Amino acid sequence: SRIVYYLMNIHVTPRSIYLCRHGESELNLKGRIGGDPGLSPRGREFARSLAQFIRDQNIKDLKVWTSQMKRTIQTAEALGVPYEQWKVLNEIDAGVCEEMTY
Incomplete structure (x- = not known):
């Protein structure tokens, strides 16, 4: 709610x-829920493509927010711009279902 505000x-x-x-x-x-894994090779390719898209937009004063999860940080780092980690953006813990398959 603070972010929306x-x-x-x-x-x-x-x-x-x-x-x-x-x-x-x-x-x-692996079709698993939650956890804090890094990006797959395809995920890294997505991050590079996203970085190119952002460069093509020529955005002045870009502000990037990310959760504290590895995969979101790796995606943000590929952009090559400053980013801010916000704990409130972390996904909700799946409890006993964490890392189970769907």
């Missing part, structure tokens, strides 16, 4: 907001 009330000038999910993770390949 920030986006809606702090900035009053028009701007674009891009939302993106992290690249494919090693656990995504």
Whole structure:
């Protein structure tokens, strides 16, 4: 709710907001829930493609927010721009289902 408040009330000038999910993770390949795995080779390729897309947009003062999960940080690092980690963006713990298959 703090992020929504920030986006809606702090900035009053028009701007674009891009939302993106992290690249494919090693656990995504195994059909497993949660965990904190790194990116798969395909996930790293996605991150490189995303970086090229962002460069092509020529965005001034780009602000990148990411969770504290490895896969999101690896995706953000591929962009080559500063990023900020926000714990509130971490996924909800799956409890006893963590790392189980779907």
